[in-house]
Amino acid sequence: MATSLWFLGCVALAGCGDAGALDAAEPADTPDASTSAPELDASASARRDARVDKPTREIADAGAKLPDGALPHQPDAGPADAGSAGDSQGGERPGFQLIFRDEFDGPSGTLPDATKWVFETGGGGFGNNELEHYTARPENASLDGQGKLVITARAESFMGSKYTSARLKTAGKFEHAYGRYEARLRIPTGRGIWPAFWMLGADIGTTGWPACGEIDIMENIGSEPTLVHGTLHGPGYSGGNSIGKSVELPDKARFTDDFHEFAVEWEVDVVRWYMDGKLYQTRTPKDLPGKWVYDHPHFLLLNLAVGGQWPGNPDGTTVFPQQLTVDYVRVYERI
Numbered sequence: 001m002a003t004s005l006w007f008l009g010c011v012a013l014a015g016c017g018d019a020g021a022l023d024a025a026e027p028a029d030t031p032d033a034s035t036s037a038p039e040l041d042a043s044a045s046a047r048r049d050a051r052v053d054k055p056t057r058e059i060a061d062a063g064a065k066l067p068d069g070a071l072p073h074q075p076d077a078g079p080a081d082a083g084s085a086g087d088s089q090g091g092e093r094p095g096f097q098l099i100f101r102d103e104f105d106g107p108s109g110t111l112p113d114a115t116k117w118v119f120e121t122g123g124g125g126f127g128n129n130e131l132e133h134y135t136a137r138p139e140n141a142s143l144d145g146q147g148k149l150v151i152t153a154r155a156e157s158f159m160g161s162k163y164t165s166a167r168l169k170t171a172g173k174f175e176h177a178y179g180r181y182e183a184r185l186r187i188p189t190g191r192g193i194w195p196a197f198w199m200l201g202a203d204i205g206t207t208g209w210p211a212c213g214e215i216d217i218m219e220n221i222g223s224e225p226t227l228v229h230g231t232l233h234g235p236g237y238s239g240g241n242s243i244g245k246s247v248e249l250p251d252k253a254r255f256t257d258d259f260h261e262f263a264v265e266w267e268v269d270v271v272r273w274y275m276d277g278k279l280y281q282t283r284t285p286k287d288l289p290g291k292w293v294y295d296h297p298h299f300l301l302l303n304l305a306v307g308g309q310w311p312g313n314p315d316g317t318t319v320f321p322q323q324l325t326v327d328y329v330r331v332y333e334r335i
């Protein structure tokens, strides 16, 4: 089946309370003024831009072979634990050296490690007509005491929004170029539910979006429980014109029923996407209608949006709360 995609868009960082240079960011340009973000109040920290179109894309075979010219993947270095059990002790990967990790070990109900993660808070739709208000409360993001981070979207009235959730980023804490970026996630499901694990260029505050670059490692809309998407957004290919591919599980199993590992391996002039250790997409500058903007540090984001142009809004079939559960986030450099 064809997929309908509005891809992750921009973040305009304005007036956020985070430490670091991003505080001074100007609101980023959006690819379509008719769908640009509303004016921000001073407390709102970020906006994604609008998805302005619904391109149809190929769905990858999860067992795809490494194409000619791609750098070698380590075929026996896949997820240390492909099942549903936790994997707090893993992380060794031949040919790579860990440079960032969070296994999310810690007492139940505590907030994620503030030396690694920054909460982005606020509502207003993030340019996508999203419905959630992101908070920094443990009700929306906290450890479960069993080695997992749980981001929870709740149906509740909060500062004018009907839903609350959380959005975490490593901006100002961990920003890096190249390497392998992976997370083991159990995603939620249901119409209007929109989890993502992604990266933005750390220069977004000065160059804006999409010139800063955006690499979406995993994105799903809850009405499509058997598909996830990997995408690049850059100048000339952003929003609905972004470059990406979708991938399914064998037998079209639902992603929400188990943990899966999502990764990119990002090198000079190439980004490769993996799902459970299997390559499903490779992009190089020749694939892009615009400039390759992935030669500078990016930061990571994890978020769980509710509603918006791409996923649509929750309806009577959508169950709340919904949870994005994160077993680990790890970043490696090649050695």
Ligand SMILES: [Ca+2]
Pocket: 086, 087, 088, 103, 104, 105, 146, 147, 148, 326, 327, 328
């Ligand atoms: Ca863990």
